[in-house]
Amino acid sequence: MTHPTTTTPSQRQPSILFALGFRPFYLLAAGLAAAWIPLWVMAWHGHFTIPSGFSPVGWHTHEMLFGFTSAVLVGFLLTAIPNWTGRPTATGLPLAGLAALWLAGRAVMLSGAVLPWQVVAAVDVAFLPLAAASMLPPLVATRNRRNIAFPFVLIALALANLALHLDAAGIALLGAEATRTVLGAMMVLLVVMGGRVIPFFTKNRLPAAGVGGSKRLDTLATTTVVLAAVLSVASPLTPASGLAALAAAVLLVVRSIPWRPLAARSVPMLWVLHAGHAWIAAALFLHAALDFGLDLPASAPDHAFTIGGIGVLTLGMMARTARGHTGRPIEATRMMIAAFTIINLAAIVRVFGPIAVPEFQVPAIGLSGLLWASAFVLYLVEYVPILLGPRVDGRAG
Known part of the structure; x- marks a missing residue:
């Protein structure tokens, strides 16, 4: 046999x-x-x-x-x-x-x-x-x-x-225009995807929180972000660009209120996603301030978006989806809570350090870079065995 x-x-x-x-x-x-x-x-x-x-x-x-x-x-x-x-x-x-x-x-x-x-x-x-x-x-x-x-x-x-x-x-x-186009396109992508997954994940995990949302508000917020992205390329550093960025920032904040971000503060796998979305709004507020002539470091809006928006959201999604697609409970360990905290600190140091103390720009770059790298080192320490290992439930994938 x-x-x-x-x-x-x-x-x-x-x-x-x-x-x-x-x-x-x-x-x-x-x-x-x-x-x-x-x-x-x-x-x-x-x-x-x-x-x-x-x-x-x-x-x-x-x-x-x-x-x-x-x-x-x-x-x-x-x-x-x-x-x-x-x-x-x-x-x-x-x-x-x-x-x-x-x-x-x-x-x-x-x-x-x-x-x-x-x-x-x-x-x-x-x-x-x-x-x-x-x-x-x-x-x-x-x-x-x-x-x-x-x-x-x-x-x-x-x-x-x-x-x-x-x-x-x-x-x-075309380097400057191409870079601004990419940043705008990625912002729109994250706004669309965030509008789908953040309230969905929050509602599933916290059914008693009363998570809601509005498709009309989502559409309006996304459309305004698209307009802000287009004007950042076609008409940068103008009142029109600033108004579009300000409107987009306000709408992102307004649409997130029914998602109950405060209720998610005790669940790291959720608050990291809400924080990433908030960083996108912060980037747009800073963009508007710069367009209206405020004396800010020129890179502040971009680093708020890239380190805060992209970095925080992607680290949160990489942590969540890797656990979910390997059959593991979607819970953050102490190591990942530290990683989520550290990457937010990286964004705070890089964006607001030079704003508060202009002479701090040089050390802010080094400190922020160290914090960013540390967050992803922690991710690798925890997730390399997960990414290289089979699903714990025996299913394919």
């Missing part, structure tokens, strides 16, 4: 990493966040030169947007789309290929000064369109109109990435 072969978790380990999109891309994003910011801080202080074809600030901006944030977005979408459609996205070898292409992009961005810019651009820009192509079939097959826009947003981001490469090569001077 032939007995069925039993596969142990350790034997399955090599393929587990590529069982679902969140596994490799959350791991890669967290690793980049922990390593690249200290690297940037040391380069900014002049300890060494990053051999990139971009300026130092350009490299830093590019890698945070098209290295870190793009990895989180792709990992999240490759994981969410099967839930939305009931059909799989890239797994196994195709997923490994996407991860390898992302790594190749990071490598050429580090060594761009010794490579033809066309090679650097081709390798780096290819990631998002190929990731989008892997997402489209299940969305198209199931006529999922609600989410069909996401792959096309990734393609639009890839075009903006190409504009940054052309700018670095001195061919088309």
Whole structure:
């Protein structure tokens, strides 16, 4: 009699990493966040030169947007789309290929000064369109109109990435406009996704809190954020841009009130998401203040959004979805509570430190970078075994 072969978790380990999109891309994003910011801080202080074809600030901006944030977005979408459609996205070898292409992009961005810019651009820009192509079939097959826009947003981001490469090569001077376009597009993405998941998660966890919401208010807030994003590119530092940013900030605050953020303060897996949403509103308030002529550091709104909005929200979602998709209770350990606290401190130091004490800008960069990296190191310590290990309930994924 032939007995069925039993596969142990350790034997399955090599393929587990590529069982679902969140596994490799959350791991890669967290690793980049922990390593690249200290690297940037040391380069900014002049300890060494990053051999990139971009300026130092350009490299830093590019890698945070098209290295870190793009990895989180792709990992999240490759994981969410099967839930939305009931059909799989890239797994196994195709997923490994996407991860390898992302790594190749990071490598050429580090060594761009010794490579033809066309090679650097081709390798780096290819990631998002190929990731989008892997997402489209299940969305198209199931006529999922609600989410069909996401792959096309990734393609639009890839075009903006190409504009940054052309700018670095001195061919088309579109770097500032392309960067503002990417920041605006990512803000809109997070506002849309936050409006879906934050009240949903809060209502499920705290049914007695009376979590509510308004689709009309959501639509108005999102539309105003889109307008603010467009005007930040088309008419920056003008009263029109400032008014749009101020209106968007107020609407984000108003729409979040029925989500009961104060009721979520005792649940770390929830308050981190509410905090990330609040940072987006703070970024828009700062943007409006700058447009109206207040004497603020020019980078304050962008760091409120990138460190606070993107950083806090993505760390919270990476922690939550990795536990949920591996069959674990969606609870924050003490280590992750520390990580959530530290990344918010990183944003506070970087944004408000130089506002309160202008002479504090140089040490604020170093301290904020250390805090940011520490938060993602804590994530890696806790989540590497989770991301590399099988689901605890024995299911696939």
